[in-house]
Amino acid sequence: MLKYLVKRFFQTAVVLFVVSVIVFCVMSFTGDPVLMIVPPNATDAQIAEARIALGLDQPLWVQYKVFLFNLLKGDLGISYIFKRPALTLIVERMPATLELVFLSVLISVAVALPCGVFAGAWPNNPISRAIMGGSLLGISLPSFWVGILMIFYFAVEKGLLPSSGRGTTDTLFGIPFAFLTRDGFRHLILPAVTLALGTLAMLIRLIRAQIMEVLRQDFIKFARAKGVSWKSLLFGHALKNALVPVVTVFGMQIGSLIAFATVTETIFAWPGMGKLLVDSINTSDRPVIVAYLMIVAAMFVFINFIVDIVYTLIDPRIDLR
Amino acid sequence: MNRRLAAVLAVLALALVFAAPAAAEKSIIIGLASDALFLDPSQQDETITNTMGRYMYDGLLNNDAQGIPSPALAESWSVGDDNLTWTFNLRKGVTFHDGTAFTAEDVAYTIEVCRTSLLKNFTSSIKEVQVVDPHTVKIVTNAPTAILLESLVALRILPKEYRTKLGETAFNQAPMGTGPYIFEEWIKEDHISMKANENYWGGAPKIKKITMRPISNAATRTAALLTGEVDIIEDVPVRDVAKVKSTEGIEVVDRPSERLIYLHVDSHRAKGPGIIDLDKNPLADIRVRKALSLAINRDSIVKMIMNGNAYATNQMVLKGRRGYVEDMPEAKYDPEEAKKLLTEAGYPDGFKVYLDAPNGRYPNDGQVAQALASQLTKAGILVELRLHPKSTFFDFVRPGDKSSLVMTGWSEPIDVGEMASVLFYTRGKNPAKGGSNRGHYANAEFDSLIDEADGTADPDKRRLILEKAARLIVEDVGIVPLYFQQDLYGKKSSVVFEPRVDKSILAYEMDVQ
Numbered sequence: 001m002l003k004y005l006v007k008r009f010f011q012t013a014v015v016l017f018v019v020s021v022i023v024f025c026v027m028s029f030t031g032d033p034v035l036m037i038v039p040p041n042a043t044d045a046q047i048a049e050a051r052i053a054l055g056l057d058q059p060l061w062v063q064y065k066v067f068l069f070n071l072l073k074g075d076l077g078i079s080y081i082f083k084r085p086a087l088t089l090i091v092e093r094m095p096a097t098l099e100l101v102f103l104s105v106l107i108s109v110a111v112a113l114p115c116g117v118f119a120g121a122w123p124n125n126p127i128s129r130a131i132m133g134g135s136l137l138g139i140s141l142p143s144f145w146v147g148i149l150m151i152f153y154f155a156v157e158k159g160l161l162p163s164s165g166r167g168t169t170d171t172l173f174g175i176p177f178a179f180l181t182r183d184g185f186r187h188l189i190l191p192a193v194t195l196a197l198g199t200l201a202m203l204i205r206l207i208r209a210q211i212m213e214v215l216r217q218d219f220i221k222f223a224r225a226k227g228v229s230w231k232s233l234l235f236g237h238a239l240k241n242a243l244v245p246v247v248t249v250f251g252m253q254i255g256s257l258i259a260f261a262t263v264t265e266t267i268f269a270w271p272g273m274g275k276l277l278v279d280s281i282n283t284s285d286r287p288v289i290v291a292y293l294m295i296v297a298a299m300f301v302f303i304n305f306i307v308d309i310v311y312t313l314i315d316p317r318i319d320l321r
Numbered sequence: 322m323n324r325r326l327a328a329v330l331a332v333l334a335l336a337l338v339f340a341a342p343a344a345a346e347k348s349i350i351i352g353l354a355s356d357a358l359f360l361d362p363s364q365q366d367e368t369i370t371n372t373m374g375r376y377m378y379d380g381l382l383n384n385d386a387q388g389i390p391s392p393a394l395a396e397s398w399s400v401g402d403d404n405l406t407w408t409f410n411l412r413k414g415v416t417f418h419d420g421t422a423f424t425a426e427d428v429a430y431t432i433e434v435c436r437t438s439l440l441k442n443f444t445s446s447i448k449e450v451q452v453v454d455p456h457t458v459k460i461v462t463n464a465p466t467a468i469l470l471e472s473l474v475a476l477r478i479l480p481k482e483y484r485t486k487l488g489e490t491a492f493n494q495a496p497m498g499t500g501p502y503i504f505e506e507w508i509k510e511d512h513i514s515m516k517a518n519e520n521y522w523g524g525a526p527k528i529k530k531i532t533m534r535p536i537s538n539a540a541t542r543t544a545a546l547l548t549g550e551v552d553i554i555e556d557v558p559v560r561d562v563a564k565v566k567s568t569e570g571i572e573v574v575d576r577p578s579e580r581l582i583y584l585h586v587d588s589h590r591a592k593g594p595g596i597i598d599l600d601k602n603p604l605a606d607i608r609v610r611k612a613l614s615l616a617i618n619r620d621s622i623v624k625m626i627m628n629g630n631a632y633a634t635n636q637m638v639l640k641g642r643r644g645y646v647e648d649m650p651e652a653k654y655d656p657e658e659a660k661k662l663l664t665e666a667g668y669p670d671g672f673k674v675y676l677d678a679p680n681g682r683y684p685n686d687g688q689v690a691q692a693l694a695s696q697l698t699k700a701g702i703l704v705e706l707r708l709h710p711k712s713t714f715f716d717f718v719r720p721g722d723k724s725s726l727v728m729t730g731w732s733e734p735i736d737v738g739e740m741a742s743v744l745f746y747t748r749g750k751n752p753a754k755g756g757s758n759r760g761h762y763a764n765a766e767f768d769s770l771i772d773e774a775d776g777t778a779d780p781d782k783r784r785l786i787l788e789k790a791a792r793l794i795v796e797d798v799g800i801v802p803l804y805f806q807q808d809l810y811g812k813k814s815s816v817v818f819e820p821r822v823d824k825s826i827l828a829y830e831m832d833v834q
Contacts, residue, residue, distance in 0.1 A: 042756055151544045176508075269542075275510055279355075282711065283712070
């Protein structure tokens with residue numbers, strides 16, 4: 001296991017290095033950040049001065065070298081716009097995103113597991129057809145449209161839930177969370193459901209396909225012959241064997257939800273980190289964009305690591321070495 | 322069952338008892354299009370930051386709703402015989418929110434801070450600041466400066482002692498000034514809350530509790546107004562205006578915005594980098610530039626693309642600002658005349674030119690540019706449209722060797738003189754002027770008018786000179802003004818609100834009934 005961990009650590013370092021190079025190069029093709037931070041009537045001399053102050057007058061590889069050394073010291077740079085450390089900006093908005101993603105993941109799993117298994121076990125049942133039709137809708141509808149629709153139906157027309165924002169928060173371990181208060185939780189429902197829809201629909205389809213595949217295999221026939229009940233056959237034997245690819249996809253999905261809940265956050269004015277990314281792109285705030293993407297890359301690597309560990313729990317035949 | 326009902330009623334009665342005093346306190350929730358970048362007003366010149374600067378701070382002068390400076394922390398002032406030395410008598414008995422007295426030292430400190438920040442263009446005319454006594458400050462300008470008062474509005478007075486103690490970063494998180502509202506909490510992208518400063522020198526505010534909520538998605542912002550979660554919103558999207566108007570208890574308020582959408586024309590260079598099929602610059606010919614303006618149907622752009630939510634114009638600034646010309650001729654639309662002028666100028670078959678325009682920077686900018694392209698092409702100026710995302714647009718159109726025809730916007734908070742020194746003063750003549758002269762306009766007569774305006778300390782004299790300058794450049798087609806945008810607000814009928822030219826929603830001037 002230790003050997004595996006060490007190997008994994010080096011892989012991670014290589015991945016992050018490659019990501020940093022790519023991100024840094026791509027960034028240099030976006031707009032000129034200097035023009036965003038000088039007054040509109042700045043003279044050419046003032047612009048040049050600002051460029052030097054940010055170190056943007058240096059060739060790209062020198063800029064990268066500086067960035068890399070700072071990174072090794074744990075410094076991801078200072079936001080051009082907010083003049084605060086990029087990492088702080090991201091971290092202070094992270095709890096809002098995490099609680100949103102957590103609830104939407106819960107919703108996805110709670111709905112997708114029973115629906116997917118049912119649709120896989122009885123594919124010709126009218127209910128299964130309805131589930132599959134619904135999941136097709138869930139995959140195809142863009143979240144910004146669903147979000148707006150939800151706001152107009154549940155908030156404007158019916159007045160059941162608040163339209164936007166995070167509402168009242170309460171602190172847990174010193175971090176503010178909305179789900180701790182009734183008002184905050186009410187604010188959480190619509191964005192979480194909107195965010196869950198896509199994942200949910202995809203998971204249903206994946207679980208169904210896996211279950212159908214597994215049910216055709218010999219060990220299922222054998223188990224049935226042995227007299228195993230339907231329930232334990234479906235959820236014990238079939239589901240367990242269907243889960244490995246589901247867990248892979250699910251892991252990637254959680255990563256994307258955290259990193260790119262951007263659209264949902266913007267629509268619901270949810271003060272998470274996705275909105276920070278959009279704003280930073282609009283203002284060419286390079287340090288924030290780079291820091292964001294580095295964190296996202298690190299997160300994906302970490303989630304994949306967790307997924308690998310989970311494999312061995314689900315299927316003992318899988319050996320990490 | 323009856324007992325339970327009684328219990329519920331008792332609880333309700335109690336709730337009412339406790340709720341009653343709270344209900345008497347007026348409060349308002351304001352839905353904004355974005356969060357403030359800073360609550361330290363010396364760090365950015367941006368609408369929401371400036372608005373927050375109005376809530377928590379004062380300037381020596383504050384703008385009224387029309388953008389005219391009026392006494393605030395300075396009660397009165399006078400200019401010396403040299404036209405350079407301004408003496409300001411400061412208001413006595415004013416304190417910052419923590420109780421420390423406001424003095425001339427704070428004024429000097431604020432100007433020093435702004436000299437090195439993004440607000441430095443507002444301090445560039447100031448040579449030095451002399452603290453005469455705690456209630457008198459002298460400001461010496463480099464040259465006679467008629468716009469000093471307007472510049473001073475932008476400099477919100479910072480508490481020297483408190484800000485020095487906290488440091489720049491911490492001050493931004495716990496801001497404090499002399500303004501009508503006291504900072505309470507700032508949760509980024511969620512809300513800013515403030516309470517009334519009961520000791521405000523201008524009188525205690527009527528509305529006691531303020532919550533600012535940034536809701537960047539326009540449809541969501543409208544929804545928040547419709548559900549009653551917020552009391553007033555800015556930037557109602559044009560497509561939602563009808564829906565908002567038809568909702569009972571909710572109203573739409575509008576006024577012309579400071580922002581002009583206009584064209585820069587490459588009017589004086591021999592070769593135009595944006596001219597596609599010729600080795601010279603047809604736009605250097607005044608007949609061609611006149612044809613360009615004649616070919617544009619501003620009214621149809623306003624009506625068809627802006628849904629009527631804009632104001633076609635031939636002016637550079639709104640009425641009331643220096644440089645608005647009372648009897649400026651209306652912009653004409655006459656494609657036949659345009660064709661005739663082009664033929665006269667020697668381009669009977671027209672010529673090809675790139676039009677550079679932003680996409681997503683201003684409302685409907687991409688569509689407006691498309692309409693312009695097709696109108697110009699019909700008249701014989703064959704436009705190829707280059708639309709740029711907003712993050713790369715201003716970089717691309719910087720003065721230089723890329724474009725000859727640029728559509729963009731400018732929001733001028735002072736007057737035509739300030740606008741012209743940035744956008745239309747000949748490049749290279751004066752390092753402080755012409756920085757964003759994207760059309761490379763070069764007119765010695767125009768430049769000397771701007772210099773003359775910048776050389777007087779008398780606002781009325783400046784006004785006359787600037788009116789001349791504005792008329793000159795519009796007739797010379799160095800600028801093609803298109804339209805002023807419209808500011809649209811949605812509010813509950815119970816909110817008493819007059820829109821301001823600087824687009825700030827100021828609770829101090831408002832009331833809730």
